[in-house]
Amino acid sequence: MKTNIGKKTFVGLVSSALVALSLFVIPTSASANPVCATAGGIKSCQGKTSDGAGYVLQAPLNFNGTAFIYSKGYRYPISIPGVWDVAASSVAEQVPGPSAAIKQTTAVALLSKGYGLFSSAYAKTGWNADGALKTNVELIAIWKKEFPTTKKIVAWGESQGGFITQALAENNPGLIDAAVPLCMVGGSVEAALKMAGDALWGVKTFFDPTIKGGGYSAGAAGVGEQLIDIGKVAAALTALQGGLATGAWPATSKVPDAIKAAIPSRSALTMVGQMAGLPSISSHVDGVSGPGDEKSLAHAQFVAGAAPAIATLQNLSDAAVLGILLIADLEGINGGRVFDNNGVDYEKQLGDAKFVFSSALSGFDATDILLGVLKAAPRDTANPAALTKLRAMASHKGVVNVPTIAMTAPFETVTPGGHVQWLINANKANVAAAKAAAVKAIASGKPATTPKDNLMVIWNLPPAKYTTFTATGSPDTSGPAANGTKHCNYTSKQLVAMAEIGALAAADGKLPNAGTVRSLMRKAGGLSFDRTFEAALLKFYATE
């Protein structure tokens, strides 16, 4: 079905149609037929799945037969006054994107190309991969019923949604034709929990031991405890920012005074980031630029000594706050404490950072002293039953059943490239095992199927240099975050390119050739396709 509407006009109409979605009446009963309307050349429907998750379906009148089911990311399960509102986040989001404007541009672009878009709000906020998987399976059936000309389904999702996308492809490969996980959580939620939990525990241990950091109460009391913890983390980070130049520690720190007098707080800050596995670059700190003359001692000292700490400070706010909310969320779901760092060797986790960031850590002797503080500090202990339940939640096997094109930024804040690296490694091992099995079968005269490597990874890399400096020599943080930093910080062009690569894979039943992918990536900008690139594994996997 095609229309004769000119492209420019069509885009305008699509935009109007997206805005008009809010005017719909959502069916009040779950599983009732969706309520649909057509405006601006777009048929839009809303409804609820059997678990009560609201959903949205949209396709242009010239629907080309390929539809994208989008799984959104983790949305905080509690409201944070002035920062986050749960009710406002409990809605279906049709497409990925770091802002409403980018989502709008991306959706308009895809609908204009004839693609269908659908997604659910999930039945609950917070971590909900198990529930969302069931919701998505049901939603695909609803879509196909409403849009019977559908030929191909591409699953895509961001962050937790990337996890759900991969899980959907592993468990229900017959329902989708290609998968595009973006900035995904890979393997299990425990990997993300560990990174955020280690970061939070590090902040607590070095800078404010009154941070609760786990064992939150149920209900409103627990929400209050989380908000207090968020306030304490914010206060510690503010104090650390003030101490970047002077070396002063937050007043709330209980580290022995002799250590605080000898070692600047920025070294402990750097250690927290590095032992947790946070990136050493951030939205405004590229890790290689410094103020003034590159040949000067001051420049070298900034790059080697200060930049890693400033980057950690920028990244830590995301990681530590996520730690609080994710720990509390998973404790609530599983009925007890889930973060456990007994027996964790933080020196091992610090790994190569000990020499890569030797200056920022104030040398080997200071590093050993700080590690001693971590070693002596009380550890968190999980409730065994809760931990067992956590580990029974949805997880990945690393099997790539359908053509899958993952995109991630190796140095992003919340889901660094180590998540995807886990998938790469697991897939490689699975493909190798399948090849070995095929060879063995053939040797014994049995039929065999040549295994296919269905995984392609596109890296969202930051530019080599992007830090600018103020007149006083500090990194200028007033501009936008650099490409390849922050969480799921993609442009609309990059997202549309990924969608098109996914659609090509779905159409052909195989990964697109590298030339086609590179051509689309060039148009999008800021993306890299290099099969030999390896991101650092998360500490959860690297120290297994």
Place this chain on the structure above:
Amino acid sequence: MIGSFRKKGLVAASAIVAIAGLALAAVPAQAREVGVTATSIKIGTTVPLTGIAGPGYAKVAPAMKAYFDYVNANGGINGRKIEFIIKDDRYLPPVSVEKTNELILKDKVFAIVGALGTANNLAVNSRVRLGSRGVPSLFVNTGFSGFADKKKFPTLFPLFSSYRMEAKIMGQYIKENFAGKKIGLIYQNDDFGADALKGFESAGVKFDVSLPYVSGTQGAATATTWIQKMAAAKVEVVYIFGVTTATAAAVGVAAAAGYKPQWIFGSVGADATTIVGQTTVPVALLNGALSMSFMPDAADTTDEYVKFFREVNTTYNNNATFDNNIMAGMNGAMMVAQALKAAGANPTRKSLIAAIESKGSTWASAGYPPIGFSSTSRVGYTGFWIGKYNLTGSLIPVEAKGTIFTTDSGNGPVVKTTSKRPALPAKGLPN
């Protein structure tokens, strides 16, 4: 893709072809290795051209290029010209990582050669993952003993005698010659310095004053605190195990303060030209300072390698002031050229590594001690000679010329022996 065939023979034959095809698909027939064309081989390095370790070390890579230009002017390697890319990492490990990624991803080099710095090379191998990517890193400019661990660094070859060897050999010399004197140590507080500490421990040397410094802080202000502490403790022998800028800062501050200990300079921070260039002290002030080297002194024009490298320097390196940094650069480049030649007419990264393992220990180089490369060993040079600076900044052997001390990076003994270095090949080119 193979379907579910029913005829047994067909299944087997087709499947074998297909499975074999899987492996072959990645490397098309007749394909050349990354960085290798019919007429060129592209290699690259990361070194400090500027920054805190730039003085002195900035001369290493241009010296390498000068030797490669000389090789190119004489027909190249197996008919291919060497294209050499130099990246300035300012001696900052994160920058080394960034620049090495550029060399591999953007410039698509065949191999990394002569990358400089212990922490820098550790960072690169860990974060760029040269080993798992199969990218060779030849003859790194660092003596960190850990780089000889083939399992950990499967594509990396160190060349320098290790810091542990150096500390063991000089440690023994200290025990024999400075017994009863107060001895102090200034060292870089990272793997570079830690490697030496292990060597001193093996030698049984104990320091009365031990001052670590954080890399990047070795300016005059920091050196002032070192000298004040050493002088206050009445230290008579000061060993500086740091980069040249640390040595220069200490010597300069000490001279200004009138503090005159017996200096011992670690080999990597001992180039007289660089030390003097960094301070206002006259070269004569170095007179009597001890140091060690595995190569002939740059001022020793009676040595055939020194003579040859000086000629190359004159023609291909703008006649730069010839010193030990230039010697190290050209010597490493000569080893690289022999490795590229031995890798064969159609070199691959694997054939390059195999060539060094099988033949590298026999190649010509200026170094006096034997080279330990084999299929199981990644140890480069295995010893040093000990010398004392004269009034003009030349390092003069304390023993008969050609006397060297060999040892290992473990607890093996220090053995005094005589060098049996291979002669310079015809025209200084790989055979």
